[in-house]
Amino acid sequence: MIVDAPPIPRPRSGRHRSARLGTALCWLAVAPPALWAALRLIGLDRGPLVQALAFTPYVAGFSVLALSLALALRRWWPAALAAVAAVALLGVVIPRALASSxxxxxxxxxxxxxxxxxxxxxxxxxxxxxxxxxxxxxxxxxxxxxxxxxxxxxxxxxxxxxxxxxxxxxxxxxxxxxxxxxxxxxxxxxxxxxxxxxxxxxxxxxxxxxxxxxxxxxxxxxxxxxxxxxxxxxxxxxxxxxxxxxxxxxxxxxxxxxxxxxxxxxxxxxxxxxxxxxxxxxxxxxxxxxxxxxxxxxxxxxxxxxxxxxxxxxxxxxxxxxxxxxxxxxxxxxxxxxx
The missing domain is CATH 3.60.10.10 (Endonuclease/exonuclease/phosphatase)
Incomplete structure (x- = not known):
């Protein structure tokens, strides 16, 4: 009696490639607001950074999008960094929209x-x-x-x-x-x-x-x-x-x-x-x-x-x-x- 050998599983190269691409995309989205948050909190107003820092409220909004992307793709390390950046940036921006006593x-x-x-x-x-x-x-x-x-x-x-x-x-x-x-x-x-x-x-x-x-x-x-x-x-x-x-x-x-x-x-x-x-x-x-x-x-x-x-x-x-x-x-x- 001849019994067929079970098929040898082939690596799912397409899925792995897609996963790596998703991870890379998350890091690319998360890294800029994270770096921006560090520069803003340090107060590094030097050279071309002076003009760039004027747009911090817009980067704060983008940080939320970067966090949402990382969470949607379940990339937890990028999501953790994105969360820290979003909290830092929103923490300095949102109070400007709230009247104080x-x-x-x-x-x-x-x-x-x-x-x-x-x-x-x-x-x-x-x-x-x-x-x-x-x-x-x-x-x-x-x-x-x-x-x-x-x-x-x-x-x-x-x-x-x-x-x-x-x-x-x-x-x-x-x-x-x-x-x-x-x-x-x-x-x-x-x-x-x-x-x-x-x-x-x-x-x-x-x-x-x-x-x-x-x-x-x-x-x-x-x-x-x-x-x-x-x-x-x-x-x-x-x-x-x-x-x-x-x-x-x-x-x-x-x-x-x-x-x-x-x-x-x-x-x-x-x-x-x-x-x-x-x-x-x-x-x-x-x-x-x-x-x-x-x-x-x-x-x-x-x-x-x-x-x-x-x-x-x-x-x-x-x-x-x-x-x-x-x-x-x-x-x-x-x-x-x-x-």
Whole structure:
């Protein structure tokens, strides 16, 4: 009797190849957000990483997709690394979308608007209309030119905000501070690095709340690797908060997001990012908005003394500019402890 021998099993090369491919795909998807999370937590703002870190919120979203892929393919080691990266990235990003508790400030309400005019190209009529519509009390402008100064007054800004400290210059270096109330101790800060931006400042006499120092902030832009040193220096040179002294507000185009360590170091002196406090910290303020595929990032900020309560933040639109104005409603302490 002849008995057939059992068939010799053949290696399932196709299935094994597919498994290896799936594992490789998982590692390729997981590695970038994991590396990004490490760089963000370390605070490694150097060279081309400065520009890259501005897009951390988008990488945080991608980290969730990478984790989902690893879990769906049951690749547990990549999934573990993806989970750590997702938790780290989401942990620094999600709080910006959640409003935080505010100090019990009982003083007057102040509405502050900041706008980058793109070398004076921002539409003056629209900006004045925003000041009028939202009853703005204080306005800071960057990239402020002589032509922009004339146009703003032509549309009535001189009647709405008659007190001002202005440094209009051709190009992108000019700066301005407008106020409904009188200004004192005014001046202009000159950057010694990079782009030579200027920053107008003054002390605003807020009725019922005492004085508050307001400055139109505009540090250098890290537009190229050789500008990163100037960017670091300009952010480090910004006036720190004075938690044991008078109130300060910095408002403008910081050319930095909350994922950049120099801006976080400035906040740690005693400021609060108003958009972050109001739960609007993920709204992009710079596109560019000219059809490029670069997604918006949040580089325009209003930094306020921690004793000031942030009631709301609204990101508006300004035709002609690649930045979006930021409107902040604040409640000041009353009475101010250091007049």
């Amino acid at each position: 505010q100090p019990a400030a009982g003083g007057p309400t102040v509405r502050l608007l900041t706008a980058n005019l793109l070398a004076g190209a921002g539409d003056a009529r629209t900006l004045v209309e925003l000041v009028r519509r939202y009853e703005v009390d204080v306005l800071t402008v960057q990239e402020f030119t002589p032509d922009a100064q004339v146009a703003l007054d032509r549309f009535g800004l001189d009647r709405l905000l008659p007190h001002r400290q202005l440094n209009a210059e051709a190009g992108a270096s000019g700066s301005g501070l407008y106020s409904r109330w009188p200004l004192s101790d005014v001046g202009v800060r000159h950057s010694r690095n990079g782009w030579r931006f200027t920053q107008a400042y003054g002390t605003v006499a807020v009725p019922g709340a005492g004085p508050v120092r307001v400055e139109s902030a505009h540090p250098a832009a890290p537009s190229a690797v050789d500008q990163v040193g100037a960017w670091h220096a300009d952010l480090k040179a910004q006036p720190p908060a004075t938690p044991d002294g008078g109130l300060r507000i910095l408002a403008g185009d910081f050319n930095a997001t909350l994922d950049h360590s120099p801006l976080r170091a400035l906040l740690n002196t005693g400021y609060v990012d108003a958009a972050d406090a109001a739960g609007a910290g993920l709204t992009g303020t710079w596109g560019p908005y000219d059809g490029d595929l670069i997604p918006p990032v949040t580089i325009d900020h209003v930094l306020v003394d921690r004793r000031i309560a942030v009631r709301s933040v609204k990101v508006l639109a300004l035709p002609g500019s690649d930045h979006r104005p930021v409107l902040t409603t604040l409640t000041h302490p009353h009475p101010h402890p250091h007049p």
